[in-house]
Amino acid sequence: MSDTLVEIQEPAPGVSLITINRPDRRNALNFEIKGLLADAVEKLDSNPQVRVIIIVGAGSCFAAGSDVAEMQTLTPIEHTLRATDRMFSAVRRCSKPVVAAVEGYALGGGCELALSCDMIIAGESAKFGQPEIRLGVMPGAGATQHMVRTIGKYQTLRLLLTGERIDARSAYALGLVSELSPDGNALKRSLEVATTIAEMPPLAVKAIKEVVHFGADAPSETAMLLERRAFQVLFDSADQKEGMQAFLDKRTPHFQGR
Structure with a gap:
């Protein structure tokens, strides 16, 4: 992998692949990555040649969460001025279908990034969770609303109030994951699905x-x-x-x- 924190490739006609490239930190989402990923999604959304977008993490992890070291001392005003939710909003508002190819961990902000996408294709042993409550806060980029609309109040509160992780099979059974794939195959399967969609009107x-x-x-x-x-x-x-x-x-x- 290169030194670029967010990479854009075109693995198939009409399909763009965004890779979060910080594997040494399990692709933790720092401010720079969030800004670059938002820029990438907005740029691809405005390109008529792009029909589907895939988001993946480099190495064996999707994204282990937001960078806690950066978040620890933030004030409410700094959250507003930095627009710390811009990446998630860009993905949610994208007019093109966005697929999350998840291997390894999708936790905290990483889980919310996946939930902001239109589909999640996950390796069987991938782990999902919102551990924010264990850090003294709560999800702030859509998890409460995505989850309650998808899996209902009782399962949502169980996951958010305990901060527990669930594996991809459990997430699939709940309806949080679109499709399971063998470990290491999530990106390949995502490309197959994205290519099919890219051929549609x-x-x-x-x-x-x-x-x-x-x-x-x-x-x-x-x-x-x-x-x-x-x-x-x-x-x-x-x-x-x-x-x-x-x-x-x-x-x-x-x-x-x-």
Whole structure:
């Protein structure tokens, strides 16, 4: 690996890979990494050639958490001025699907980074947890809200109030992990999934992500209306015409995001 703390690569057409490269510290998320990762996500989100983003940690660990040494003396004003949540917000607001490829530890801020993504593909022995309570604080980058909306109040409070770690199999059973893979295979499997998504019509991909994201907190009838309107709008796209004609012609469609 290079000396760059955050690396961007293109392992497949339409797929961008962001690597957190601080393996000697289990990819602990210091201020510099958080800023670089936010910049990378925002840059890739604005690039029409990028269709899917994968985030991975270098070595055998996703991210063991935020850098406690940096966080220890922060004041509330410094949190605000440094925008210490910008990385998580950039991932959550990204219009492109974001996949977390998790091996080893995803703890604290590392777990919240994974939860900010749209999918989590994890090695079977990966560990997830929010140990902030053991440091005298609480999660502050989305864990309370992501978890309660995904696994419910009782499991969320069990994990957050004890700070206990769970393995990937348990996380998968709870619904926190999208898919399990053999240890060491999470990135390979993430690339396979990302490549499949990258071949789909970009406008439909974006519409599905938006409706799932914004509809989740809306009343059922409002969410259904959002879905219906997005569905109707796609019938004005060239990709809809190409997809349906290709189906009738029994050939592979070629989507262009128009």
